[in-house]
Amino acid sequence: MDEVRIDKWMWATRIFKTRTIATDACKKNRVMIGNVNVKPSRMIKAGEVIQIRKPPVTYSFKVLALTERRMGAKLVPEYLANVTPPEQYEILEMNRIAGFVDRQKGLGRPTKKDRRELEQFAGDEALEDDFFFDFDFDSDTE
Template sequence: MNEVRIDKWMWATRIFKTRSIAADACKKGRVMIGGVNVKPSRMIKVGDIIQVRKPPVTFSFKVLDLTENRMGAKLVPQFMENVTTPDQYEILEMNRISGFVNRAKGLGRPTKKDRRELEQFTGADFYEGGDDFDFDFDFDSDDED
């Protein structure tokens, strides 16, 4: 086997969970060889360096061997070498430390952490529903004169 499709190889080496996700990444311009975006059908060979952009980081992998069959995680180092530069890992670490959630405002449901922060901000007793209101009238009375 001298060449194999890039989407098959990325799926087989567990970079992506499914082959269709790998193909979509290629179509969206997130996979590059030598700084050039590639199609899912692009054939790769031993020695190629593949760059995969998974925001905010661009990972780089050197092809050591070719395969079309998915493998266990323990076998992956025989087929690829991670050559990602340290500065990319610094970006990843900074994002993890900052606690930044990469979610556009208004999209998706709040996380459990978001809910806890909101409750802490407003005060938990706000939700308790106690008789803290200072009104001169009673909501339950039906006397409407």
């Protein structure tokens, strides 16, 4: 096998879960070879480096061998080499922890701890009271 379609290869090597998702990634200009966007029908050869943008990271894989058949995860290293620069993984790690660091007190959804503190502050009797409002809709104020 000298050449294979890029969408089939990405699906077979488990970069994408389905071939449809791999095809859509190509159509959305998220797959590049040599900084040029490729179509799903682009034929690839062994030795090429494929860049796949899965925001916020751009992964890079070197094609070691070609296949059209999906394989088990243990066999994937025989067909591709991950050559993604470490800076991309740092970006991924920063985005992962950024949600926890930047959250200011009082913003967003309350945590369980916040709820417990509110219940303790309000006391049990405040939460058990039934609030009943009687609105007089029958009055003639026209």
